[in-house]
Amino acid sequence: MTEFALVAVPGWRKFSWLRHGFSRRMGGVSTVYGAGEPGETGTFNLGWTKEDDPGSVRENRRRLMERMSQGTKGMRLVTVRQVHGRVVHRVLVEEAWAGRLETPEGHAVLEGDGLVTDAPGVLLASGSADCVPVLVVDPERRAVGAFHAGWRGTAARIVEHGVAAMAREFGSRPEDLLAAVGPSIGACCYTVGEEVRERFTAEFGYGEELFRTVGAVGAPQMRVDLWEANRRQLLGAGLSAERVTVVGECTGCSRDEQGERRYFSHRMEAGRTGRMLNVIGVALPGEQ
Numbered sequence: 001m002t003e004f005a006l007v008a009v010p011g012w013r014k015f016s017w018l019r020h021g022f023s024r025r026m027g028g029v030s031t032v033y034g035a036g037e038p039g040e041t042g043t044f045n046l047g048w049t050k051e052d053d054p055g056s057v058r059e060n061r062r063r064l065m066e067r068m069s070q071g072t073k074g075m076r077l078v079t080v081r082q083v084h085g086r087v088v089h090r091v092l093v094e095e096a097w098a099g100r101l102e103t104p105e106g107h108a109v110l111e112g113d114g115l116v117t118d119a120p121g122v123l124l125a126s127g128s129a130d131c132v133p134v135l136v137v138d139p140e141r142r143a144v145g146a147f148h149a150g151w152r153g154t155a156a157r158i159v160e161h162g163v164a165a166m167a168r169e170f171g172s173r174p175e176d177l178l179a180a181v182g183p184s185i186g187a188c189c190y191t192v193g194e195e196v197r198e199r200f201t202a203e204f205g206y207g208e209e210l211f212r213t214v215g216a217v218g219a220p221q222m223r224v225d226l227w228e229a230n231r232r233q234l235l236g237a238g239l240s241a242e243r244v245t246v247v248g249e250c251t252g253c254s255r256d257e258q259g260e261r262r263y264f265s266h267r268m269e270a271g272r273t274g275r276m277l278n279v280i281g282v283a284l285p286g287e288q
């Protein structure tokens, strides 16, 4: 049985107080979404999807939290009900630990597409299965943010609002921030319609540069590059280019050595798939 893997940003390992990672598809206990035979490797579904057993999701989440807290006092996971908008919430430690940010079943209470905190012991999560997860860290103020940017959220400038929220709440200066654009659907796979192009070109001066037309004459397809869209938005918010990492793995087509999908892909699996969690937090003082 393979254990789950998390994708980390190489340059962030030097922050001993920081916990972060982008989850992948395999290595959990879920028996749906292409899991092997019982007793073999299951999938690492971290979302409350209708096909999966909530007990499996709970166990996958417990394992994630155990890894993140390195088995000691633990951290508290905070998720958000994502709505493809631009609302960002600040998470306070007492709210998180009092359990006010989740239902008794473990579902998110807050609605929005971004979470920020400077509270040690809180692990923020953005869920995804193609949408772009963006993690942001302020090493100076030890504050973090997790954002969810599908095409609608990207057009609504969710990461720009996220950087602004960190400035407002923690005094973060954009030039101090580091950001990572995580595994998500790439321009290799993300075919979109005219409404997406219209929205982006109306919203961004560089909007046209995000689109490519591919395919045969007479049957062209338009693709959009959401990694670049979010990278440009972060630069526009004041981050410097060398502080923005694009992981560059496509959830639609990345496969492992055995040819198995590395990620859940809503688009490629017609909506019947699991969810990754993309997490970031400040460790408790005793665990830094």
Ligand SMILES: [Zn+2]
Binding pocket: 185, 186, 187, 188, 189, 190, 250, 251, 252, 253, 254
């Ligand atoms: Zn792809």
